[in-house]
Amino acid sequence: MSPPGDASQRERRKVYVVLPVYNEEGRIQSLLDHIDEAMEDADIAYQIVLVDDGSKDGTAAIVRACAERMPIHVTTHEVNRGLGATIRDGLVRAVELAGPRDIIVTMDADDTHAPGLILRMVRMISEGHDVVIASRYRPGSRTIGVPALRLALSHTSSWLFRLVFPIPGVKDFTCGYRAYRARVIQEALDRYGESFFDQDGFQCMVDILLKMRRMNVIFGEVPFILRYDWKEGGSKMNVTKTVFDTLALLWRRRFEG
16 A cells, blocks of 8 residues: 555646637647647646637537547537637636646647647646746747748737836747646636636737736746648738737736736
8 A cells, every 4th residue: 555645646647738729620630639649658648628719610520520539628619709718718627627736738729839849848847837838939949931020020029028028937928839837827817817818819828928927926938849831721810900909908017006
């Protein structure tokens, strides 16, 4: 019999992968297979928490087929509600399923984020970080296939946020590929309530960091390779609207007490 508190009696740490999905029939099966392969290779217990934000293509059928051979929990929006609501529902559901030792990962569903990086992010959390961001601005990172204008806007926004809202360990405020201690998300929900998720668009990922910077959270980053050239179809982001909304968010948060 193992002594009380022995590690063999503890339940394995689990990774919950939150996927906000909208019309991704071209890449969703590839991404799900890549996640399954990466978690098996790393011997990590995992659960996919997929939120289908009103997809009108064949995404739902592909996900149902994949759910027969890998652990996928699906939440479906009857109509498209945007990234903010989709990330909110995915994170809230993941927190409900997770234990305090577990880790919640968010990533894009278009297969441009390599799931193999999750192992490194998990290790950094084991080493003491609370939030780990896959950053495009660390040595060793590469960005492939991103249009020049969007790349320039991304670098400009990174510089602006670092200037106005400096967070130790953070250079990339907008990348959605992140790992969180589950208890940190729960603490943020306890602190902010429904207002923790009060941004509808792509700027919701920035706002999560801006709110967490007020908490006792240790941030870190890992370099990663963004394979935008693997993306099928055009971007779902309205760049002009996202820039305007993000600048408006920066202005509001800058002058909040």
